[in-house]
Amino acid sequence: MPPKRSKSAKSSAGKKKKGGKTQSPTPPPPDHPEDIFPLVLTSATQELFGCRTDEDVTRENPYKLLKKDDIIQDMRMRATVSDFTPARQIVLDYPEEELLLVFDRDFTYGVSFYLVVTPEAKERMLKPPEPETQEEAETEINKTPEPKEWISLGSEQEVDEESVGQTREKALQYVRLQREVGKAVSFSDCSAADAKEHYLECASYQDSRFSITQMQRDCGTQAVPTLQSSSAQTHRKFLRNLAIQYVPRVFSKEEVESILQSESLNTFCSTVTSSVLLALQQEVITNVFFDELKALSTEEDGDWSGKVSKGLSLHQAFTDQMYSKHKSVGSVHWHPTIHGVIAVALKGKQEELLVRPAFIVFYSFSDPSNPQLLLECPDDIFAFDFCPSNPNIIVGGCSNGQVVLWDISTHVTYIQGTQPSSKKASVNIFDLDDDAVIKTPAVRHCAVSALESSHKAPITDVQWLPPTFEVTRLGAPVENLYNICVQVVTCSPDCTVMFWDVRKPKILSHMVTESNQNGDQTALNTPFVSEMFKHLDRTWKPLFRVSLPNIHSSGEYAPLKFSLEHYTCNSSTNAEHSDENEAKAEVTPEYSQLSAPSAKSGLRGLDDVNTKFYAGTDCGEIIYTDWKIEKDDSGHLYNSKPLLCFRTHHCSVNTIQRSPFFRDIVLTVGNCNFAIWKEEVMDGPIILSPNSEHECTAGCWSPTRPAVFFIGKEDGSIEVWNLLEKISEPMHVHAHITNTRITCIRAWTAAPKQHFLAVADDLGMLRIIEIPKTLYNPSRKESSNVQKRFGSETDRLQDYLKRGGLWEQGLNKQEAEKLKKEVESEKQKSKKLEVNRKLYSDFLALEESQLRHTGLQTHTIPRSAHIH
Amino acid sequence: MAEVEETLKRIQSQKGVQGIIIANSEGIPIKTTLDNSSTVQYAALIHQLVMKARSTIRDMDPQNDLTFLRVRSKKNEIMIAPDKDYFLIVIQNPSD
Numbered sequence: 001m002p003p004k005r006s007k008s009a010k011s012s013a014g015k016k017k018k019g020g021k022t023q024s025p026t027p028p029p030p031d032h033p034e035d036i037f038p039l040v041l042t043s044a045t046q047e048l049f050g051c052r053t054d055e056d057v058t059r060e061n062p063y064k065l066l067k068k069d070d071i072i073q074d075m076r077m078r079a080t081v082s083d084f085t086p087a088r089q090i091v092l093d094y095p096e097e098e099l100l101l102v103f104d105r106d107f108t109y110g111v112s113f114y115l116v117v118t119p120e121a122k123e124r125m126l127k128p129p130e131p132e133t134q135e136e137a138e139t140e141i142n143k144t145p146e147p148k149e150w151i152s153l154g155s156e157q158e159v160d161e162e163s164v165g166q167t168r169e170k171a172l173q174y175v176r177l178q179r180e181v182g183k184a185v186s187f188s189d190c191s192a193a194d195a196k197e198h199y200l201e202c203a204s205y206q207d208s209r210f211s212i213t214q215m216q217r218d219c220g221t222q223a224v225p226t227l228q229s230s231s232a233q234t235h236r237k238f239l240r241n242l243a244i245q246y247v248p249r250v251f252s253k254e255e256v257e258s259i260l261q262s263e264s265l266n267t268f269c270s271t272v273t274s275s276v277l278l279a280l281q282q283e284v285i286t287n288v289f290f291d292e293l294k295a296l297s298t299e300e301d302g303d304w305s306g307k308v309s310k311g312l313s314l315h316q317a318f319t320d321q322m323y324s325k326h327k328s329v330g331s332v333h334w335h336p337t338i339h340g341v342i343a344v345a346l347k348g349k350q351e352e353l354l355v356r357p358a359f360i361v362f363y364s365f366s367d368p369s370n371p372q373l374l375l376e377c378p379d380d381i382f383a384f385d386f387c388p389s390n391p392n393i394i395v396g397g398c399s400n401g402q403v404v405l406w407d408i409s410t411h412v413t414y415i416q417g418t419q420p421s422s423k424k425a426s427v428n429i430f431d432l433d434d435d436a437v438i439k440t441p442a443v444r445h446c447a448v449s450a451l452e453s454s455h456k457a458p459i460t461d462v463q464w465l466p467p468t469f470e471v472t473r474l475g476a477p478v479e480n481l482y483n484i485c486v487q488v489v490t491c492s493p494d495c496t497v498m499f500w501d502v503r504k505p506k507i508l509s510h511m512v513t514e515s516n517q518n519g520d521q522t523a524l525n526t527p528f529v530s531e532m533f534k535h536l537d538r539t540w541k542p543l544f545r546v547s548l549p550n551i552h553s554s555g556e557y558a559p560l561k562f563s564l565e566h567y568t569c570n571s572s573t574n575a576e577h578s579d580e581n582e583a584k585a586e587v588t589p590e591y592s593q594l595s596a597p598s599a600k601s602g603l604r605g606l607d608d609v610n611t612k613f614y615a616g617t618d619c620g621e622i623i624y625t626d627w628k629i630e631k632d633d634s635g636h637l638y639n640s641k642p643l644l645c646f647r648t649h650h651c652s653v654n655t656i657q658r659s660p661f662f663r664d665i666v667l668t669v670g671n672c673n674f675a676i677w678k679e680e681v682m683d684g685p686i687i688l689s690p691n692s693e694h695e696c697t698a699g700c701w702s703p704t705r706p707a708v709f710f711i712g713k714e715d716g717s718i719e720v721w722n723l724l725e726k727i728s729e730p731m732h733v734h735a736h737i738t739n740t741r742i743t744c745i746r747a748w749t750a751a752p753k754q755h756f757l758a759v760a761d762d763l764g765m766l767r768i769i770e771i772p773k774t775l776y777n778p779s780r781k782e783s784s785n786v787q788k789r790f791g792s793e794t795d796r797l798q799d800y801l802k803r804g805g806l807w808e809q810g811l812n813k814q815e816a817e818k819l820k821k822e823v824e825s826e827k828q829k830s831k832k833l834e835v836n837r838k839l840y841s842d843f844l845a846l847e848e849s850q851l852r853h854t855g856l857q858t859h860t861i862p863r864s865a866h867i868h
Numbered sequence: 869m870a871e872v873e874e875t876l877k878r879i880q881s882q883k884g885v886q887g888i889i890i891a892n893s894e895g896i897p898i899k900t901t902l903d904n905s906s907t908v909q910y911a912a913l914i915h916q917l918v919m920k921a922r923s924t925i926r927d928m929d930p931q932n933d934l935t936f937l938r939v940r941s942k943k944n945e946i947m948i949a950p951d952k953d954y955f956l957i958v959i960q961n962p963s964d
Contacts, residue, residue: 248896248908248911248912249894249896250896250897250908251896251898256898256899259892259898260872260898260899264953264954265871265872265890265898265953265954266871266872268951268953268954268956269871269872269875269890269956270871270875271951272875272949272951272956273875273878273879275935275936275949276879276947276949276956276958277878277879277882279936279938279947279958280879280882280883280884280885280947280958280960281882283884283945283960283962284882284883284884287962289940
C-alpha cells in the first residue's frame with residue numbers, strides 16, 4: 001500500500017477542491033507512479049472537456065477519454081492558463097489519439113484528476129476495472145511462492161530403502177544350445193500375455209465325479225451338569241438313648257448259697273490264696289516304686305545352672321539435691337498398692353544447726369532424679385506408716401512428739417505417674433535460675449495431735465492397728481465394724497506407748513465444732529489441706545497410754561520400736577454376726593463421719609487377740625508386755641509389769657520385725673547382734689547371733705523366703721543370713737552397698753520375678769537393689785524346715801537353760817569351795833605379812849643401833865618409811 | 869464253704885488289707901467284706917479291666933494267660949487273682 005500522505009497535503013487538497021478556482025499548483029506528491037500524471041482541472045476546463053465532477057465523471061465512472069487534439073488546442077488557446085500546461089510534454093508525446101483522464105475522487109495523489117501517460121497504462125486502466133495504483137501492490141502480495149532449495153533431512157535414505165530397484169547388475173546367462181554353438185543370439189522382450197502359447201492356464205471347475213468328504217471337522221463341546229431335583233423325607237423323631245439306668249446284676253440269696261457250696265469255688269480259693277498272700281506280704285515289706293535318688297534332692301532344678309547371679313544388683317538410686325542434702329534417711333516405706341513408689345522420711349542430722357523444713361519425699365521408679373510428691377511435716381519425721389486399708393492416709397511421728405496425719409487422695413495422681421507435668425522433658429543442668437525449677441507438689445499435713453498430750457520425746461515408731469480389730473479405752477480389743485484401720489500406736493523414748501484413734505471423739509464433739517470454725521479460716525489459706533481429719537486437728541488426744549514400768553528396778557523402759565501381733569479375724573464366729581458385718585462393711589464411711597464408740601457400745605469383745613507386744617528399748621532390752629490397762633484394787637488404772645525383759649543387745653534396738661511367715665517369730669536387731677524370738681518362749685531368744693565387729697543398724701525379713709533375712713551394717717554392707725544353712729555367720733556379705741551407715745532396709749515384691757530391697761543410708765540416698773533369684777525363691781519345704789529349726793532351737797535353748805541351771809548349781813558349789821580356799825589363803829598371807837614386817841622392823845632397829853655404835857649416824861631414820 | 873471262709877480269714881489277717889471281694893466270671897459279686905455299693909462298683913469295673921488284660925496277654929501269645937494283676941494307685945493297691953470261673957479282688961493299703 002502506498003504510504004499515507006501527510007494530512008496537511010490532504011487538507012490542502014480538500015481546500016483546493018472546494019475552492020476550485022485557485023490556480024496554485026500543488027507540487028505532485030512524490031509517490032505517484034510514472035505513468036500517471038496528477039492534474040488539477042478547473043471548473044472551466046471541466047466544463048470544456050465535459051468532465052465536471054460529480055456530473056460527467058463520478059466515482060463509478062471515473063474515466064474520461066480526451067482527444068489529444070482538443071487538449072493541444074486548449075493549450076494553444078489558453079496558453080499558460082490552461083490546466084494542461086504541466087502535462088504539455090506528455091500530451092505532445094502521447095502516441096495515441098485519446099488520453100485517459102481519471103477522476104480521482106479519493107485524492108489518491110493529492111489532486112482530483114490525473115492523466116494517464118502511457119497507452120499501456122490506459123489499456124490497463126480501462127480493461128481491468130481496478131485502479132492502476134492498486135495493481136502493483138496486489139501482484140506483489142499474490143506472488144506464488146518460489147520453490148526453495150531442497151535440504152536433505154535424511155529422508156532419502158528411507159526412500160532408498162523402500163524403493164525397489166536393482167541392487168546388482170542383471171545377471172545375464174547365455175544359454176547356448178549344444179548344437180548351435182557359436183551362433184549369434186539375439187534376445188528380445190516378449191510379453192507373456194501377448195501370445196497364448198507361452199503359458200498354461202488351469203482354471204478351476206466343479207468336478208462331479210468325486211467329492212471330498214470331510215473327515216475331520218472342528219467342533220466345540222460344552223459340558224453341562226445334569227441337574228436332577230429330587231426330594232426325600234425323613235422321620236422327625238428317631239429314638240435315641242437319653243439316659244441309661246441300670247441295676248447291677250446280683251445273685252439272689254439261694255444262688256449265692258449254691259455257688260458257695262460249689263466245688264469249683266473251693267478249688268479256686270485254694271489255688272489263689274497262696275499267690276495273693278505272697279503279693280500282700282511283698283507289699284508290706286517294701287515299696288518297689290519308691291525312687292530314692294529323687295528323694296535325695298533338696299534343691300530346685302533351676303539352681304544347678306551357675307549363671308544365676310548371686311550378688312545384689314543395684315537397680316536404681318534415688319536422691320534429690322534440694323531435699324535430701326545433709327539429711328539422713330529416717331524411715332522408708334514402700335507404697336502398699338502403687339507399683340514402684342517409695343516414700344522416704346528425711347531427718348536432719350544432729351550437727352545441723354539450721355532448722356530446715358522437713359519432708360517426706362515420694363520417689364517413683366519412673367523418675368529417679370526427682371521426687372514426685374512431698375509431704376510437709378511440722379518437724380523431722382522419724383517414723384511413718386501407710387494405712388493398710390486406705391493407702392492415701394499416712395500417719396507420721398515427729399521429733400517433737402506430735403503425731404501427724406496426711407491425706408494424699410488429691411495428689412495420688414502425681415505418684416501414679418500419670419501426671420505429665422511430673423515428667424520433665426529436659427532439665428537444663430546449668431540453669432542457674434531458680435525460678436525455672438519445676439516445683440514438686442507438696443501436701444500439707446491435715447491433722448496434728450495436741451501438743452500437750454503428745455509424746456515428750458521424738459516418736460520413734462508408728463504403726464496402724466490392723467483393720468481386723470480395734471481397741472477400747474481400756475485396751476480391751478473389740479471387733480472392728482467396718483474393717484478399716486482406725487487406730488494408731490506410737491511409741492517414744494519418753495517411756496510411753498500411746499494408742500490413738502482417728503475418729504471423732506464423742507465427748508468432745510461440741511468442742512471440736514468450735515475449733516473447726518477457727519480452723520476454717522486457716523484452712524482457706526492453705527489450699528492443699530484435706531478435710532478428712534479436720535476433727536482431729538490440734539485437739540487430737542491419745543486414746544490411752546501404756547507405760548512400761550521396769551521389772552527389776554523402779555523407773556521405766558524407753559521403747560524405741562515395737563511389734564504387735566497381726567490378728568486375723570476368725571471366720572468361725574457367729575454366722576449372723578458376720579453377715580451383719582458384711583452388710584455394714586459394704587459402705588465404708590469416711591473417717592470424719594465415724595465416731596469413736598463409747599465404752600458401753602455393743603461391740604463384741606475379741607478374746608483371742610493377743611494384746612501383748614514386743615518392744616525394744618534404747619538400752620538394748622527387749623520387753624514383752626501387755627497393753628491392756630488393768631484396774632487396781634483401789635480402782636486405779638495401771639499397766640502391769642512386763643512379762644519378760646532381756647538385755648540381749650548392748651545398745652539401742654533399731655529394728656523389731658515379725659516374720660511374714662510365722663506369727664510368733666520376731667527378729668530384733670540391736671547394736672552388734674540380732675536375735676530371733678518366739679512368742680511363747682519366755683526364756684530368751686531362740687537364736688542369738690554372735691557379736692559382729694560392725695554395728696548392725698537395720699534388719700528386714702525376706703518377704704518370700706521364710707529362712708532368709710537381711711541385716712544392714714554401719715559400714716554400708718548388707719549381710720544375707722539363711723537360717724537353714726548357717727547360724728553363726730551370714731550366708732553372704734555384700735559389701736559397699738552404700739557409702740555410709742545403712743539406716744533402713746525394706747523389702748518388697750514388685751512382680752513374681754522382681755524383688756526389690758530398698759536400702760536407705762545416712763546421706764539421704766535411697767538405693768533400690770534387685771534381689772537375685774536365689775534369694776527370693778524359697779527352697780523346697782523351706783517353711784516346714786524353718787519351723788523345725790525354730791523348734792529345735794527352742795529345745796536347745798531350754799536344754800541349755802536347764803543345763804545352765806544345773807551347771808550354776810554346780811558352779812555355786814564350786815564357788816563356795818573356792819571362796820573358802822581363798823579366805824584361808826588370805827589368812828595365811830596376812831600372817832606371813834605380819835611376820836615379815838616384824839623381821840623388817842627388827843632389822844631396822846639393829847641397823848640403827850649399829851650405826852650409832854659406829855658413830856656415822858647423826859640423826860634417826862624416820863619411822864614413817866614403813867613397808868606397806 | 870469252710871474253705872472260702874478260711875481263705876477270707878487268712879487274707880483279712882494280713883497287714884493293711886481293706887477289703888476282699890469274690891466275684892464270678894461275669895462280674896457279679898459272690899462274697900465280700902465291703903459294703904454293697906462299693907462291692908458292686910469294684911466288681912463291675914475290675915471285671916472289665918481283667919477282661920481287657922486277659923485279652924491283651926492272649927493276643928500277644930495265645931499260649932499265655934493272665935495269672936495275676938496288681939494295680940497300684942496313690943492311695944492303695946488292688947490285687948486281682950483271676951481264674952476260669954471266678955476272680956478274687958483284694959484291696960490293700962501300702963505300708964508307707
